[in-house]
Amino acid sequence: MNILITGGAGFIGSHVIRRFVNKYPHYQIVNFDKLTYAGNLSNLKDIDEKANYTFVKGDICSIEDVSNAFKEHQITHVIHLAAESHVDRSIENPLEFAMTNVIGTLNLLSVAKSFWKDGKDHVFHHVSTDEVYGSLNETDLFKETTAYDPRSPYSASKASSDHFVKAFFHTYDFPIKMSNCSNNYGSHHFPEKLIPLMINNILNMQALPIYGKGENIRDWLWVEDHASAIDAIFHNGTLGETYNVGGLNEWTNIDLVNFLCRLMDEKLNREPGTSASLITYIKDRAGHDMRYAIDATKLETELGWKPSIQFEEGLSKTVDWYLENQNWVKDITSGSYQEYYKKMYS
Ligand code: NAD
Ligand code: TYD
DSSP states (O other), X not given: OEEEEETTTSHHHHHHHHHHHHHOTTSEEEEEEOOOTTOXXXXXXXXXXXXXXXXXXXXXXXXXXXXXXXXXXXXXXXXXXXXXXXHXXXXXXXXXXXXXXXXXXXXXXXXXXXXXXXXXXXXXXXXXXXXXXXXXXXXXXXXXXXXXXXXXHHHHHHHHHHHHHHHHHHHHOOOEEEEEEOEEESTXXXXXXXXXXXXXXXXXXXXXEEETTSOOEEEEXXXXXXXXXXXXXXXXXXXXXXXXXXXXXXXXXXXXXXXXXXXXXXXXXOOTTTTGGGEEEEOOXXXXXXXXXXXXXXXXXXXXXXXXXXXXXHXXXXXXXXXXXXXXXXXXXXXXXXXXXXXHHO
């Protein structure tokens, strides 16, 4: 297999690349990434010398960039993660999300379709989010059959890309698989997202900005468990099918941040309550979805997938990684992020 993994320099993509490069030395892995503010090749410095890994800088929206990569590397499979991924940014700039997430995905599908006419086995695995299903009441769970109801520009763009992926399967018999995952956490997570932002601010004794009342619920999954789910679906999932990925791990934002504060007080030898005193309630996010929660029964029963780690342990490991990798945080936040942070939070 010659696998094009798009968005491999980002958070989840770098974990997927690391897993595939190490576990499947006989596959050629091509990391195709535009290196936006969210992409960082240092995420992969532990594997970038490996013989089965290549990096290609390119834009999924460019027919030329994608075609050249397909031609040069004889691409037989795709795992597509490249996207604009932050809800708050999508509220500011929805067009950019439509360009990358919708047009970029459609371009990738079209180029792959034009190259894959040899009758051989191919797979296009599209990585999506549970946010396409909208916002839940207190008790339901998102199933693969839940109707799409995206409510942010980010989720609308991901939903649209999902529809194109399914349309290619139905219209052209194009070999797709799809996964819709809940919120991920772990190392190499860009500090604009809730967990790494809070870790960073706790460490630096800065305000911890909670949107609204902090009662919104997210279902958190260890990023390496998402990578193992993608591995299982990519290899053993049925063509044309969608698999939901999640670990039944719901937290209100405020409970999660309080838990993180206690954990970091301990790790940093601070008086109990020091970090929590930084919590600051700020204006709610526009259209803020109340609750996400995934039912991953299909993935568990059909493909035998299970999450490997409890949240408390995963969060503790994540905090340790950030404490040990402050240079990574400094580098990735040194550019345009400063301006973004000021605009969002001051
Ligand atoms: P991320 O923002 O950390 O990384 C995105 C990567 O895509 C970056 O390396 C960036 O440079 C690259 N990229 C962006 N535009 C590109 C373009 N036009 N051409 C080529 N590369 C481009 O995102 P992430 O959190 O790792 O998410 C990866 C995928 O997983 C996304 O499709 C996202 O919708 C999905 N997802 C994320 C989560 C989550 O909790 N983060 C949950 C479920 C699904
Ligand atoms: P986020 O990490 O942006 O993921 P998503 O919106 O895609 O689920 O946010 C997770 C939750 O945390 C969400 O309910 C919004 C909230 N949040 C805050 O309260 N403060 C913050 O500074 C951020 C970034 C998020």
